[in-house]
Amino acid sequence: MNFFKAIVAAGLVAASTSAFAADITGAGATFPFPVYSKWADLYKKETGNGLNYQSIGSGAGIKQIQAKTVTFGATDAPLKPEQLEKDGLVQWPQVMGAIVPVVNLEGIKPGELVFDGETLASVYLGKITKWNDPAIAKLNPKLKLPTDAITVVRRSDGSGTTFNFTDYLSKASADWKSKVGSGTAVEWPAGVGAKGNEGVAGNISQTKNSIGYVEYAYAKQNKLTYAAMINKAGKTVQPTVAAFQAAAANADWAKAPGYYLILTDQPGEASWPITAATFILMHKEPADKAASAEAIKFFKWAFEKGDKAAEELDYIPMPAPVVKQIEKTWSADIKS
Numbered sequence: 001m002n003f004f005k006a007i008v009a010a011g012l013v014a015a016s017t018s019a020f021a022a023d024i025t026g027a028g029a030t031f032p033f034p035v036y037s038k039w040a041d042l043y044k045k046e047t048g049n050g051l052n053y054q055s056i057g058s059g060a061g062i063k064q065i066q067a068k069t070v071t072f073g074a075t076d077a078p079l080k081p082e083q084l085e086k087d088g089l090v091q092w093p094q095v096m097g098a099i100v101p102v103v104n105l106e107g108i109k110p111g112e113l114v115f116d117g118e119t120l121a122s123v124y125l126g127k128i129t130k131w132n133d134p135a136i137a138k139l140n141p142k143l144k145l146p147t148d149a150i151t152v153v154r155r156s157d158g159s160g161t162t163f164n165f166t167d168y169l170s171k172a173s174a175d176w177k178s179k180v181g182s183g184t185a186v187e188w189p190a191g192v193g194a195k196g197n198e199g200v201a202g203n204i205s206q207t208k209n210s211i212g213y214v215e216y217a218y219a220k221q222n223k224l225t226y227a228a229m230i231n232k233a234g235k236t237v238q239p240t241v242a243a244f245q246a247a248a249a250n251a252d253w254a255k256a257p258g259y260y261l262i263l264t265d266q267p268g269e270a271s272w273p274i275t276a277a278t279f280i281l282m283h284k285e286p287a288d289k290a291a292s293a294e295a296i297k298f299f300k301w302a303f304e305k306g307d308k309a310a311e312e313l314d315y316i317p318m319p320a321p322v323v324k325q326i327e328k329t330w331s332a333d334i335k336s
Helices: 003-017 033-047 058-066 081-087 117-125 134-139 160-172 174-179 196-206 216-221 241-248 289-305 307-312 320-333
Strands: 024-028 051-055 072-075 089-104 151-155 192-194 210-215 228-230 275-283
Touching: 024 058, 024 289, 033 051, 033 216, 033 289, 033 307, 058 072, 058 160, 058 275, 081 089, 089 160, 089 196, 089 216, 089 241, 089 289, 089 320, 117 134, 117 151, 117 160, 117 174, 151 160, 151 196, 160 174, 160 210, 160 275, 192 196, 196 210, 196 216, 210 216, 241 275, 275 289, 289 320
Parallel strands: 024 051, 024 072, 151 192, 151 210
Antiparallel strands: 072 275, 089 210, 089 275
16 A cells, blocks of 8 residues: 555545544645645544545635635635635645655656756746757756657646746746746646646656656655756755755745745745745634634644654644744634
């Protein structure tokens, strides 16, 4: 049983065995699914309460919380303050992680291939179609690149991972910004679609000469070959927790209305360029106050006891001062 089947199974067990305890229901982003699943398993063992989380993509998660079919929604594309106000929602960042380009190239080891934002954008624009293109070769003079065509893989669903990936490409490439732009769903100029981080990871692992983008935990658990990146400071960086933390350290959450903050293309020589937070959405006036209170207990537990599990999966826990700020937001904005 592979990692993802195992955590899905754990989630199903938690759901089926805790029906009497009224499972906490949530839906949305696939980006944090590995860590939410791990937390759910640990929380179930400690409290007896289950979490039923549907990993269906940020776009679908936003729709489900707007429709009040779940207690919380999860998205990697934060909603702007005016949208939160319109929908009567509260938003906060729960954990941070990073998005990495992944490839399936024979003879290339993880971290050997290097991309910059402009070249990555050109691949996804369909301007660069061969692996031995001069732009890729210039960045990788020591690698023997194949002459094969590049199979471009991207998300087919509304996705916060796509939001952050395309936000980064828009900052790195004027051509991308003018022709495609950023969003949870865009008009892709090239590529084949796959659903969820799970789908992209599976497609890359099965398709030679392919390239895609996934949250780092998916690359690691599926043993995918990730690429290094040249960051805003012009330095080549590997996807490591230290590089993710370096980017996240620039975040000033206290000055972000509704916690609306994007962490892509941050300054700093050590910063990973496609770092992102993932957010929780809940109603200010929940229809089921008891269910809402149970969800808050889970997120509070995750902040207090979930850091080790998050770090083991290469996510970045929220800093203690931010957690205190979030807890004040719960008290002030969510009616119990």
